[in-house]
Amino acid sequence: MADTTAIKKDAFIMFKDAVHQVTDFQHVNPGKGSAFVRTRMRNVQTGKTLENTFKAGEAVEIVDLERANMQYLYADDTGFNFMDNDTYEQVSISQELIGDKGQYLTEGQEVVVLMHSGQPLSVDLPKKLAFKVTEAMPAVKGDSAQGRVTKEVTLETGMKVQVPLFIEQGDRVIVNTESGEYVERAQN
Numbered sequence: 392m393a394d395t396t397a398i399k400k401d402a403f404i405m406f407k408d409a410v411h412q413v414t415d416f417q418h419v420n421p422g423k424g425s426a427f428v429r430t431r432m433r434n435v436q437t438g439k440t441l442e443n444t445f446k447a448g449e450a451v452e453i454v455d456l457e458r459a460n461m462q463y464l465y466a467d468d469t470g471f472n473f474m475d476n477d478t479y480e481q482v483s484i485s486q487e488l489i490g491d492k493g494q495y496l497t498e499g500q501e502v503v504v505l506m507h508s509g510q511p512l513s514v515d516l517p518k519k520l521a522f523k524v525t526e527a528m529p530a531v532k533g534d535s536a537q538g539r540v541t542k543e544v545t546l547e548t549g550m551k552v553q554v555p556l557f558i559e560q561g562d563r564v565i566v567n568t569e570s571g572e573y574v575e576r577a578q579n
Contacts, residue, residue, distance in 0.1 A: 530556040
């Protein structure tokens, strides 16, 4: 058992006899009264979202997850499909459970799939990933003089990111998977 300090985004906790994924949380320390943690959670079996407030220091059961190295295959109507590198067994994770992490997946990419009792729940991504820029408007002389220092580009996954003006189509860029922001140009 852990306490409320272990609650963070994308953590899986046992709540009311069901596994829930924390989608949002806020530690609140009011001037008067005791501190608390306000959470928004999604039930992984039913997909229903609920909000709950935990008192500071209250016991919370963090779910122990198994980790399996898998390869991302493709996305379809059922969700995101992965293949276990050892058994060649395929599993699917719904769009609701993957959430924003789906925009960082490229075919053939090796990822760690988080599972509970044999059911895939989410993927564990590295903090930074490199992507190829597929669409970028050319920088025009004078843009920086007018205060523009970034432009929007489209990456190979279809994700759009703000990058510096010098990034061109075909370049590889590193993106922070937690914030979705440009970090630096990747070395080719």
